[in-house]
Amino acid sequence: MARRDDSSGLDRVFALLDEAPAGLHEVAPPIGNIPSGLPQALLELFAYCDGAQLFLDTLQLAPSADIVAENGRWTFGILDGDELSIDARGRVWRADASIDAEVCEGSRLDRWLAGAIDAIALLYDADGEFAEAVFDVDGEILPKVHEAQLRAQLRRDAGAPGPRWRLAHALLAQDTPESTDDARRQLEELVAKEPAFAWAWLDLARISEKLGDLANALDEARAAADAAAGHSQAGYFWAQVARLAQRANDEPARIAAARRAAELAPELKAAQLAGARESLAEGDAPSAIGLVELLRAVWPTDLEVLDLAGKLEN
Numbered sequence: 001m002a003r004r005d006d007s008s009g010l011d012r013v014f015a016l017l018d019e020a021p022a023g024l025h026e027v028a029p030p031i032g033n034i035p036s037g038l039p040q041a042l043l044e045l046f047a048y049c050d051g052a053q054l055f056l057d058t059l060q061l062a063p064s065a066d067i068v069a070e071n072g073r074w075t076f077g078i079l080d081g082d083e084l085s086i087d088a089r090g091r092v093w094r095a096d097a098s099i100d101a102e103v104c105e106g107s108r109l110d111r112w113l114a115g116a117i118d119a120i121a122l123l124y125d126a127d128g129e130f131a132e133a134v135f136d137v138d139g140e141i142l143p144k145v146h147e148a149q150l151r152a153q154l155r156r157d158a159g160a161p162g163p164r165w166r167l168a169h170a171l172l173a174q175d176t177p178e179s180t181d182d183a184r185r186q187l188e189e190l191v192a193k194e195p196a197f198a199w200a201w202l203d204l205a206r207i208s209e210k211l212g213d214l215a216n217a218l219d220e221a222r223a224a225a226d227a228a229a230g231h232s233q234a235g236y237f238w239a240q241v242a243r244l245a246q247r248a249n250d251e252p253a254r255i256a257a258a259r260r261a262a263e264l265a266p267e268l269k270a271a272q273l274a275g276a277r278e279s280l281a282e283g284d285a286p287s288a289i290g291l292v293e294l295l296r297a298v299w300p301t302d303l304e305v306l307d308l309a310g311k312l313e314n
Helices: 010-019 040-046 109-121 143-156 161-174 177-193 198-210 214-227 234-247 251-264 268-281 285-298 303-313
Strands: 052-054 059-061 068-070 073-079 082-087 092-096 101-106
Touching (some): 010 109, 040 109, 101 109, 101 161, 109 143, 143 161, 161 177, 161 198, 177 198, 198 234, 214 251, 234 251, 234 268, 268 303
Antiparallel strands (some): 052 059, 059 073, 073 082
């Protein structure tokens, strides 16, 4: 299969890989017999390589023979240990353990790959060694570097929900009025384009709650719960609606949301109780209090919930 012209964006990407210091990337040459049934975006990729190890093994692209199809997506790589897949439209998805779900990382494979390479390259110098002042003493990427990585991804693919969502989280972690405002702008832009991104709606609700705007927080939490319909954690979203309704003194809304939460996630109570007890045992009272607040909004008369709440109050 012949290479496409540079309109695909992959010519520029592979030119950069060719210019990189020796040993930083291992790119397998393309082969003639590509398995059938692959989406067009992967066929274009395999015209350039049959698998690759980029930035040592940070980003791994599987060879064509190892592509796995499941539920309308094709698993094709790993980034920092997270599984990557692509759908028939060419959108790239990344498994995110923090929310037990896949997040859309790229609107198009070539844009995603260009952004991923630009982002990871910020960690390396011209010799292919780790750059100075990118890691803290624990080996974690510095917050400002992480923010720069996410902005580099968005420069290549402004329509990618995942990087914009993570950028909002990075900004919220800075905990300044300016960064919080920027985070809200990022999230509002995200949900305007991707209204089904329930976690972004919930983050907006948390910002509104922190700012004391409970009415807006409740509306945004409802939008999150509506967007999460059919999601495995739909009950958790309705529990958050119940919690915010309780804070807003809206008892009818609390009762309705609590009913939905209990119906959709009967296992939620046990999980939240276990988490609260673990946090309490570790001396993390704020986390335990947060979990109990959610439990009391959904199961206000449950004896186990009341008993744990009493221990926290004492």
